[in-house]
Amino acid sequence: MPLLSLISLNFFSKIAFNGFTALEQVAVFAGETRDAARSIFLSAWIVAPLIALIYILMTGSILSYTRADQVDLVNPIAQVIAAAFGGGELPRGSVDWGLILGRATILAGTLAFIAQAAVYIAETSRLPMVAAWDRLIPAWFTRLHPRYGTPTRSLIVIVLLGVAFSFLASFGTGASEAFQLLATSSFVCCGVNYLFMFAIPLLVGTRMSLRPDLRPLCLSAPHVSAEHRSRCSR
Amino acid sequence: MERALTQATDLAAAGESSRHPMRKVLGLRDLIPMQILLVFGPSWTGTAAQQGGTQVSFWLIGSVLLFLPVAAVVQYCVQIWPYEGGAYQMEQTRFRPFRRLLERMESWRLGPFDRLQHRCPNSERVQLCARATLGVDRGKPRGPLGTERGAVRHDSACEHPGPAHRTLNRSFWNRRHPLHRRSAHRSAVCSSARKSSSSSSFSAAAVLVAVAVAVTDQPQFFQQNRV
Numbered sequence: 001m002p003l004l005s006l007i008s009l010n011f012f013s014k015i016a017f018n019g020f021t022a023l024e025q026v027a028v029f030a031g032e033t034r035d036a037a038r039s040i041f042l043s044a045w046i047v048a049p050l051i052a053l054i055y056i057l058m059t060g061s062i063l064s065y066t067r068a069d070q071v072d073l074v075n076p077i078a079q080v081i082a083a084a085f086g087g088g089e090l091p092r093g094s095v096d097w098g099l100i101l102g103r104a105t106i107l108a109g110t111l112a113f114i115a116q117a118a119v120y121i122a123e124t125s126r127l128p129m130v131a132a133w134d135r136l137i138p139a140w141f142t143r144l145h146p147r148y149g150t151p152t153r154s155l156i157v158i159v160l161l162g163v164a165f166s167f168l169a170s171f172g173t174g175a176s177e178a179f180q181l182l183a184t185s186s187f188v189c190c191g192v193n194y195l196f197m198f199a200i201p202l203l204v205g206t207r208m209s210l211r212p213d214l215r216p217l218c219l220s221a222p223h224v225s226a227e228h229r230s231r232c233s234r
Numbered sequence: 235m236e237r238a239l240t241q242a243t244d245l246a247a248a249g250e251s252s253r254h255p256m257r258k259v260l261g262l263r264d265l266i267p268m269q270i271l272l273v274f275g276p277s278w279t280g281t282a283a284q285q286g287g288t289q290v291s292f293w294l295i296g297s298v299l300l301f302l303p304v305a306a307v308v309q310y311c312v313q314i315w316p317y318e319g320g321a322y323q324m325e326q327t328r329f330r331p332f333r334r335l336l337e338r339m340e341s342w343r344l345g346p347f348d349r350l351q352h353r354c355p356n357s358e359r360v361q362l363c364a365r366a367t368l369g370v371d372r373g374k375p376r377g378p379l380g381t382e383r384g385a386v387r388h389d390s391a392c393e394h395p396g397p398a399h400r401t402l403n404r405s406f407w408n409r410r411h412p413l414h415r416r417s418a419h420r421s422a423v424c425s426s427a428r429k430s431s432s433s434s435s436f437s438a439a440a441v442l443v444a445v446a447v448a449v450t451d452q453p454q455f456f457q458q459n460r461v
Contacts, residue, residue, distance in 0.1 A: 026265055060289075
């Protein structure tokens with residue numbers, strides 16, 4: 001067990017908040033999901049233990065090949081691949097399986113990063129469209145592709161904004177600083193979002209639930225008067 | 235119970251899909267890899283690895299204290315609001331009264347007619363409220379905003395009946411505020427509401443940017459302390 005100190009608390013909040021958030025982002029696609037409530041509910045509870053397991057195994061594999069104080073914070077994957085599959089003298093004519101596996105891993109990792117970026121862009125592009133439905137931004141963003149039903153204009157704007165922010169964050173900085181700047185800014189915004197999201201069930205959300213049994217517990221208690229029930233359920 | 239839930243969410247989703255033509259093409263098989271791609275960040279494994287053998291405890295405590303509560307909140311909110319937009323829709327639906335409060339701070343300065351309009355943020359509803367106040371639809375069956383029944387969508391944004399039916403003495407109001415003055419006043423109020431809403435959004439954005447700039451020296455702190 002880790003020692004309880006301010007530093008360990010700081011570290012814990014950093015990896016917990018950065019590594020374990022974003023489960024709610026798939027809810028952005030709720031309007032495009034069949035039986036959205038059930039599907040998102042099931043996916044969240046299936047993925048939660050899977051992600052924890054992936055993190056533990058991956059961190060363990062990094063520690064198998066690299067000392068804790070020599071871990072590269074920016075790109076630990078490349079470091080562990082180089083340590084695991086690189087080096088070593090081989091007899092002439094034998095197949096270098098380490099090299100092949102290393103390259104395959106790098107290829108798989110690249111594909112995963114591309115897929116991750118695609119999902120992030122798809123998710124983010126839905127938000128201007130929904131905001132335009134609510135008339136917060138121009139209705140220009142609501143146009144869907146006639147065949148695929150995707151918000152093409154939102155997609156274009158989000159991609160251009162992403163490219164612009166990447167260039168802006170990289171001006172006059174190294175990779176590490178740019179990464180930290182983008183990550184910190186995005187997580188501050190994400191933190192504000194989480195404050196509001198957790199406030200929904202804690203403070204105000206249940207009063208308008210479609211299900212009576214999701215409304216505040218006091219409403220289902222037998223001693224609550226009919227007047228109070230009707231006032232709360234309004 | 236599950237059946238009731240499905241029916242309730244289907245009703246809500248049907249209302250949503252009737253308003254916006256999004257195709258329902260995603261299923262559970264699509265959502266699971268999407269969740270993994272969205273949540274998993276490989277760079278944080280390096281940060282955790284710096285802690286050595288205690289990393290397992292950190293990951294397990296983190297999953298219990300943050301991951302599972304987030305999953306519970308997401309499940310709870312999606313059951314109630316299965317709409318496109320996710321957290322935006324949930325927060326927008328629940329905290330609209332807060333936004334309305336910000337707008338009303340401006341409206342108290344401008345008079346009771348304005349308060350009526352601030353209760354109906356969309357231009358369509360502003361128009362309907364104005365028709366109700368002016369008595370254009372007098373004698374017709376009344377909906378929640380005092381207009382023709384069925385003209386207004388019955389959702390949470392329409393939960394207020396509008397003050398025209400409760401608080402305002404219409405004849406006194408008409409004598410004191412002639413129609414031409416009211417129209418000019420109404421457009422002034424609309425632009426004022428838009429400005430106050432935009433200014434609050436810009437203020438919030440400015441605060442966020444300031445906080446983001448202020449905490450960018452966090453990496454140096456971590457590097458110095460070798461966390």
